[in-house]
Amino acid sequence: MTTAEPGLQDAYTAPNFATSALIVIDVQRDFLSEASYGVPGTTEILPALRRSVSTFRTAGRPVVHVVRLYEEGGGNADLVRRRLLEWGVRIAAPGTPGSEPADGLLPEGASALDPELLLSGRPQRLGPYDHAVFKPRWGAIYRTCLEELLGKLGVDTLVFAGCNLPNCPRASIVQASERDFRVALVRDAVSPVTDSAWTELAGIGVGILDTAALEALLAEPEAQAD
Incomplete structure (x- = not known):
């Protein structure tokens, strides 16, 4: 992947890596490939995702882990999920191991997620560069901090x-675009994907790059935090 893609070059949409943040969507243990209600392909992207997270920290840039916390009975869940949760299925339940981010994503020594803080709509600081935010719906901006x-x-x-990708990252990307954020997507650190997704996202100005390109761009002096 090169930086010649339109979304990475256009003056209005090109990422400003010196003022960027990595937004990691829903990569929690209960959503890994092998989990009962996991998302296919998610465990497989962990190596690339860990590299992306490390790249942002090394550059001194923020990493925000956006998470789901489904309360018992599903009262705070999307309507399409409520029946399943009403039946007693527990997915990303507050305070459970399955709700925690996948291994290797948080900085060393980070505390567990604080459900009370996150469900109250406040961010949780997890390290010098890392934060967690709870989202109650698909998109990371709707009804969140x-x-x-x-x-x-x-x-x-x-x-x-x-x-x-077809649900929460896509909804989050659209919400960010509507608020005039410059938006990029790490193609080998997102799951699952289809060929049509790249065309559709590029059509709304999303820059598509892989972890190697991301590392190179964030290593440039102008992308480093002061």
């Missing part, structure tokens, strides 16, 4: 990764 957090961090560019 993410946009306020990004404003405080001086971010105008969002680089997305995670699962499940």
Whole structure:
């Protein structure tokens, strides 16, 4: 992947990596490929996702882990999920191991997720560069504190990764685009994908790149935090 793609070159949409944040969507243990209600392909992207997270930390840039926390009975879930949760299925239940981010994504020494804090609509600080935000619906901005957090961090560019691309990353990307954030997607750190997804996302100005290109771009001096 080169930086010649239109979404990475256009003056209005090209990412500003010096003012960027990595947004990791729903990469929690209960959504890994091998889990009962997991998303196919998610475990397989973990090596690339860990590289992406490490690249942002090395550059001194923020990493935001956007998570789901389904309360017992599903009262805070999307309508399409409520029947399943009403039946007693527990997925990403607050305080359970399955709700935690996948191994290797959080910084060393990070605390467990704080369900009370996150469900109250506040961000949780997980390290010098890492934060967690709870989202109650597909998109990461609707009814969340993410946009306020990004404003405080001086971010105008969002680089997305995670699962499940047809649902939550896609909804989050559209919400970000509607708010005039510059948007990019790490193609080998998102699951699952289809060929049509790249064309559709490029059509709304999303820059598509892989982890190797991301590492090179964030290593450039102008992309480093002061």
